[in-house]
Amino acid sequence: MTARLEGTHRLRYTIAAEAQHAVDVPELGHQLSQQVKLFLPHDGYMLAGLDPLGDATCFFTAEGGYSIGFNNRLEEADSLGDEPHPFAQLLRGPARVGVLNTSSTAHRDSLRLRGMVAEDFGSEMRIALAASGYALGALVLLRRRDTKPFSSADTARAEGLSAPLAEAVRRFMARQALRPSRLTLPTGVVVIGPDDTIRSVTPTVWDWLRLLSAVAPVAVGKLERTENLRYVTRNISLLARRARRPVTSRIATRDGWVSVQGQPLGGEESGTVVVTYQQATAATLLPSLSAWCGITSREQTVLGLLLQGMPTKRLARKLDLSPHTVNDHLKAIYRKVGASGRDELVASF
Structure with a gap:
């Protein structure tokens, strides 16, 4: 038991750390899937990142997941709350994990259950990724019909991985903060x-x-x-x-x-x-970026004025702070978004 607990703790740390090395969305999904497989074997997965202020998808990747057509139908049904374990409910807890097995008799009329059979899956686990009051992502793990379905023990393990997975998504999105814009397209x-x-x-x-x-x-x-x-x-x-x-x-x-x-x-x-x-x-961008990077409300105020081109001394007077305190806030902001200074930060907006 002790060895398993130690393994779980190491896995939680590794999951969050792996996100810092992923160069793109598919690599993030693959790395997280490989880590989770150590404790929750699965045959396919679908990972979505969510904008923390509106639950809208900001990225998506999958390997061995549902077909496009079936996924579309599920998204519509999920938006209506007609299916078991809707993500809107899981993201706000208290339970972060929901399991649906084709052997279940409790949800015979479920569109998802019928579709799982048609696509040769026997078990689905949904893990809501939420942390610090923000909905950050959604992970679906799938097992084929000829494998063992997800159990109550698997559900307990997944509950313990929800927060580290959410932290992994948060770290990945925080690394995207400094994206100097080259966009010139009309709306x-x-x-x-x-x-x-x-x-x-x-x-x-x-x-x-x-x-x-x-x-x-x-x-x-x-x-x-x-x-x-x-x-x-x-x-x-x-x-x-x-x-x-x-x-x-x-x-x-x-x-x-x-x-x-x-x-x-x-x-x-x-x-x-x-x-x-x-x-x-x-x-x-600023409100969502603040959530991803852990920028406090006071730092967000400082950053907003900075992006308006306000000099440090004038910014300090406006907020009734000392220039030293403002500089401390700026250093914290630069550290959290990975910027070397004002110029690099401003160029990203």
Whole structure:
């Protein structure tokens, strides 16, 4: 028992540490899967990162997971809360883990249960990744029908891994903080009808789609680009329609931060959602960046004024602080985001 506990503690440390070495989203998913397999063997996984301020997807990767079509149907059902263990519920606890086995008789009418059988999976484990009051990600582990289903003991182990996995996602996103922007694209706009059909698209949307293909949940294979677009916009449009308010996801790409916002229309257009793609401004990015990097509310205030070009002495007077205290705040901010100084930090916004 002692050896197992020590192994679990080492695994928790390793999971968080591994995220610091992942160069991209697929590598992050693969590394975390390999570490988790030591205690929770699985045949496939799906990992999503969530914007901490709105639960919208900011990255997605998978190996041996559900098919695209089935995953789409599940996302719709999950947004309605009709399926067992919806992530919206798991992310807010107290239980962070939910298991669904095809041998279960409690959820016979579950779309997920029927789909699992069709896709030759016998057991699914959902792990919500939340820490410090923020929803940071979602991990799905899958086992084939010819293997042992996830047990109550597996569930207990997974509960202990939820926080380290959340920390791994947080560290990975914090490393994306310094992304000097090279974005010059005009805003892209997509109009999605109540039945999820794409009604209209501005030409620049296809350029945004190519930019997001490495980090957003984009379909693979020889599909029409409208199918790829539908796959990318599905999450944000479903969330906006359910919340009946604008929902934003900030996404780190190789060329800088992108803001993707879904906004529901009212009146005669009720149920229609407008999705926009544009460069993330400092005001848009700062709240999520603060959550990922552990920036305090006072540091966030200092950073906001810094990004407005305010000199240190004037900033100190405005906040009724000494220049020494302001410099301490700035040093903490630089350390948390990995910046060498003011110039490098400002260039990333």
